[in-house]
Amino acid sequence: MADLEYTVENGIGTILLNRPQRKNAFTLDMLDQWAEALRSARIDPGVRVVRVTGTGGAFCAGVDLDDFAEITSTLGRQEVLHNRVHRVAAAAMELDKPLIAAVDGVAVGAGMDMALACDIRLASTRARFSEAYVRVGLIPGDGGAHLLPRIVGQARALELLWTGRFVEAEEALDLGIVLSLHSPDDLSAAVDDLCRRLADGPPVAIRAIKRLVRNGERADFMTSLSMVAAEQAVVQSTRDSAEAAAAFHSKRTPTFVGE
Structure with a gap:
């Protein structure tokens, strides 16, 4: 199986992050495929809703640092951020169809940002969120500083961004980061049901x-x-x-x- 798979069935497009051994941390190639999947979904009349999910009990652990290790220059890092990472967030914002995240396990750093870029997030009871950038001396690199305050308010967003602490599933529900919680076994069915209802709508x-x-x-x-x-x-x-x-x-x- 590929590291990222995009399929369409009965009006529902599915972006599957498939690197369970790395908690679905994304590579440069995955970023390109992710952005292309969102662009394809936007112009495909057969797609009415898109969901994003991960395998192996994780949503996305953000950037795979090993894949980015050879990019050492400031200019090179800016180029990757602007032309590869940001293209996924931009494509998500440009998609005028429902975009649903199914978060099971960790959504960390850019992985949390990618989830925040979705319209609605459903999560399992073992979901954990963290804007972990500050813990490695960085700032939110994929829209978190813009998106998170609009969901939880400025003061709470600053606390989460400044500390990088983990938000467990119940707190994520209380803060409005996720719409609903489900057991890990029931999450997929709950997302399927929501996507089906949206795909069947006008x-x-x-x-x-x-x-x-x-x-x-x-x-x-x-x-x-x-x-x-x-x-x-x-x-x-x-x-x-x-x-x-x-x-x-x-x-x-x-x-x-x-x-």
């Missing part, structure tokens, strides 16, 4: 909702209402909108085609 409306929520973070209220009006006009013109109305009146389950 994709044009779901993508519009995500854009409105993301854009609303940096827009004032009246601008946000203007964006809603523009998006609503598009959504109401779709076949899916007409199907939803017809299904409601006839008391049946709608079938959405993405048009």
Whole structure:
């Protein structure tokens, strides 16, 4: 099996991190494949939702330092950060389809940042999170300083970023880092159920909702209402909108085609 696998089945794209011997720490090649998978999912009409998960009881331990060891110059490290690592986070932000993380075990450093870049995180009871950069004399390198305050608030984010301490599963739930907790055996089924519900929903409306929520973070209220009006006009013109109305009146389950 490859270190990273991307598959699509019944409208659900799955990015599987598959280096269990290294707790799914990513290599340069994995970064390129990860970004490409997200870009492919964005333009593929057959993909309605994407999930990211890991094998071997871990989500992602961040950068594989052995793979990056030969990059010693400051310029080389900046190039790798900007052109390889950041491309994954950028592709995640550009994806206007639901992006769900299934976190089982550790999500550390850039691995935690990658999870934070997802829209929703479901976790197992053995999940552990850490913005561990400061413990090796570094700063958050993959969006953590931007994403974490928006989830837990500035004061708590600073405490976690400054200390690099581990957040256990129950605390992660309390802080809103994860949406729900499940036993390790039940996590996959819970994520499958959420992804299936989203994939079966009206994709044009779901993508519009995500854009409105993301854009609303940096827009004032009246601008946000203007964006809603523009998006609503598009959504109401779709076949899916007409199907939803017809299904409601006839008391049946709608079938959405993405048009």
